[in-house]
Amino acid sequence: MLHPVLAAGQIEGGIAQGIGYALYEKVVWQDGRMANNQMTNYIMPTAEDVPPIHVSFEEIPFQFGGFGAKGLGELPHDGPAPAVLNAIRDATGVAFNSIPLLPEDLYLGLAAAQPAEETAAR
Amino acid sequence: MRGNADLHDFVAPDNLGAVLDLLAAEPGAWTPIAGGTELMVAFAAGRLAAPKLVSLWGIPDLRAIEVSARSVVIGAAATFLDLRRHAVIAAELPLLAKAASWIGSVANQGRATLGGNLVNGSPAADSSPALLAYDAEIELISVRGRRRVPYSEFHTGYKSNVLAADELLYAIHLPRLFAVHKQYLRKVGTRRAMAVAKVALGATALLENGVIREIRLGAASLAPFPARLLQTEASLLGQTISRDTIQSAHRALLAEIKPIDDIRSTAEYRRRVAVNLLDEFLLQLRREESQS
Amino acid sequence: MSTSESATPSKRWPAIRFNVNGEARSVKVPPMKRLLDVLREDLHLTGTKEGCGEGECGSCSVRMNGELLNSCLVPVLQAEGADIQTVEGLALDGALHPLQEAFLCHGGAQCGICTPGMLMAAAQLLQLNPHPAMPEIREALAGNLCRCTGFMRILESVAAAVDAQSASPATKLTTEQMHHAR
Numbered sequence: 001m002l003h004p005v006l007a008a009g010q011i012e013g014g015i016a017q018g019i020g021y022a023l024y025e026k027v028v029w030q031d032g033r034m035a036n037n038q039m040t041n042y043i044m045p046t047a048e049d050v051p052p053i054h055v056s057f058e059e060i061p062f063q064f065g066g067f068g069a070k071g072l073g074e075l076p077h078d079g080p081a082p083a084v085l086n087a088i089r090d091a092t093g094v095a096f097n098s099i100p101l102l103p104e105d106l107y108l109g110l111a112a113a114q115p116a117e118e119t120a121a122r
Numbered sequence: 123m124r125g126n127a128d129l130h131d132f133v134a135p136d137n138l139g140a141v142l143d144l145l146a147a148e149p150g151a152w153t154p155i156a157g158g159t160e161l162m163v164a165f166a167a168g169r170l171a172a173p174k175l176v177s178l179w180g181i182p183d184l185r186a187i188e189v190s191a192r193s194v195v196i197g198a199a200a201t202f203l204d205l206r207r208h209a210v211i212a213a214e215l216p217l218l219a220k221a222a223s224w225i226g227s228v229a230n231q232g233r234a235t236l237g238g239n240l241v242n243g244s245p246a247a248d249s250s251p252a253l254l255a256y257d258a259e260i261e262l263i264s265v266r267g268r269r270r271v272p273y274s275e276f277h278t279g280y281k282s283n284v285l286a287a288d289e290l291l292y293a294i295h296l297p298r299l300f301a302v303h304k305q306y307l308r309k310v311g312t313r314r315a316m317a318v319a320k321v322a323l324g325a326t327a328l329l330e331n332g333v334i335r336e337i338r339l340g341a342a343s344l345a346p347f348p349a350r351l352l353q354t355e356a357s358l359l360g361q362t363i364s365r366d367t368i369q370s371a372h373r374a375l376l377a378e379i380k381p382i383d384d385i386r387s388t389a390e391y392r393r394r395v396a397v398n399l400l401d402e403f404l405l406q407l408r409r410e411e412s413q414s
Numbered sequence: 415m416s417t418s419e420s421a422t423p424s425k426r427w428p429a430i431r432f433n434v435n436g437e438a439r440s441v442k443v444p445p446m447k448r449l450l451d452v453l454r455e456d457l458h459l460t461g462t463k464e465g466c467g468e469g470e471c472g473s474c475s476v477r478m479n480g481e482l483l484n485s486c487l488v489p490v491l492q493a494e495g496a497d498i499q500t501v502e503g504l505a506l507d508g509a510l511h512p513l514q515e516a517f518l519c520h521g522g523a524q525c526g527i528c529t530p531g532m533l534m535a536a537a538q539l540l541q542l543n544p545h546p547a548m549p550e551i552r553e554a555l556a557g558n559l560c561r562c563t564g565f566m567r568i569l570e571s572v573a574a575a576v577d578a579q580s581a582s583p584a585t586k587l588t589t590e591q592m593h594h595a596r
Contacts, residue, residue: 123448123467125448127444127446127489130444132446133445134491134492155489157487158488158492159487162448162469162489163468166448166468166486167468177489179492180492203481226470227472227556228538228553228556228557229472229475229482229483229484229535229557230483230487230557314556315553315556315557316556
């Protein structure tokens with residue numbers, strides 16, 4: 001690790017982006033244009049939405065890199081969305097295969113899986 | 123940035139009389155701007171169709187919050203931080219204090235005003251469900267004098283209201299009657315902060331021996347403007363909270379709301395959430411009754 | 415943009431006066447000009463950033479008369495007579511503000527575009543509440559969007575600055591405990 005603070009920061013940022021990708025950041029298209037192209041209606045997670053993120057490193061030196069290093073950008077962007085969808089499948093038994101998975105989509109998917117829910121007694 | 127500051131006349135009189143005189147001299151020509159959290163967004167987007175603006179920021183009459191024995195009177199230019207910081211509002215009108223904490227960010231709350239939120243008239247307005255549940259009254263003012271309108275009658279359609287061309291929203295009156303009522307307010311948005319409401323429900327109710335004696339339900343984002351759920355209220359008034367009452371309240375609710383599909387959400391989801399919020403309130407009432 | 419501004423006959427516009435970071439300033443610009451643009455273009459205080467122009471991202475945050483606000487939403491006429499603090503005013507006599515020190519130590523800045531706004535929002539929080547818990551720090555910064563950090567190190571930096579200023583950091587939490595306090 002050449003710069004632990006920055007490396008962890010990159011991972012945390014990438015994970016937050018991945019969470020946004022998974023659960024928030026829907027792009028709405030109308031006539032070939034992005035309809036929600038403002039920060040008010042393109043929904044990215046705020047400081048109140050991002051959960052605690054824990055980072056730890058397994059250091060395995062890369063023989064072709066200076067000081068054994070490899071580059072690190074926001075590769076962690078790749079992992080969170082599949083992880084979140086797998087967690088939702090684990091929790092609900094329903095498999096969702098597209099992102100972002102908004103509450104509207106979740107509701108339809110869960111309702112389709114349990115049609116009797118609407119008439120359940122209170 | 124698409125706004126052109128050169129194209130706008132902008133004046134800032136230091137007293138209310140001068141503002142009203144301007145509005146009377148050229149009705150409809152002057153656009154009042156208080157905290158600017160709505161109009162300046164339009165300005166930056168190049169769509170502020172307001173060649174002449176008059177500032178309401180810094181006019182003391184408009185920002186005062188006065189408490190009498192019977193009511194709390196909030197000046198239209200009171201900011202949402204003013205509301206959050208006011209002891210009586212926090213104690214007796216907690217739904218309004220809660221709604222104030224929903225407005226954008228802290229930085230927005232220090233500029234956005236209650237009057238601006240109402241005059242802007244978004245169907246998703248954060249302060250509206252609480253004001254509807256609290257039976258608020260709006261006071262309008264012009265050179266011709268003052269008049270009052272129940273807030274539930276202020277909006278007449280999508281982004282239209284009863285303000286005359288020379289009129290200004292002056293104050294919002296809240297009766298000090300609700301401290302003994304059960305109260306509920308919840309917003310479902312796109313994220314935990316800085317979220318426009320997909321659905322919001324504000325409710326107050328008074329029960330006597332398990333029977334609903336009074337009930338007021340205010341909703342956002344379920345109609346072209348924030349509105350009381352009068353049919354749902356009627357289905358609950360005089361009833362105990364039984365399974366049958368809840369089912370009939372669902373039917374009334376689903377018959378009277380008109381949610382739409384839009385950039386934020388879907389009509390179907392909104393319908394489901396509206397029912398869920400109503401249930402959450404009614405079950406909370408039933409639970410509290412059985413505990414007392 | 416600035417060349418066309420200087421071509422505008424400025425004597426059309428009466429002077430608007432306010433204090434910025436303790437100094438009296440005066441500008442002759444259209445009264446609808448955004449405070450953000452006046453700060454950056456007329457006063458050359460470019461620390462305050464424009465991220466969205468809609469009061470949503472917080473990178474234009476400044477403090478005016480003791481309140482935090484988004485300068486992209488303030489027409490400069492409404493700043494007449496005001497006391498304004500920008501990020502340039504946080505450091506005193508060359509000494510960094512404890513928040514700035516904490517951001518440096520804890521990796522609170524990556525690209526830096528949100529950083530001035532984050533610092534102003536955090537400074538405002540600590541002014542009003544010197545001992546905030548993590549949920550209060552999150553709420554105070556909820557109006558400042560950051561794409562690079564995932565907020566973690568920004569929140570830690572603010573918490574660290576709170577500890578540094580606190581007389582008795584006896585209740586110092588671990589990073590894990592801090593973040594799980596919701």
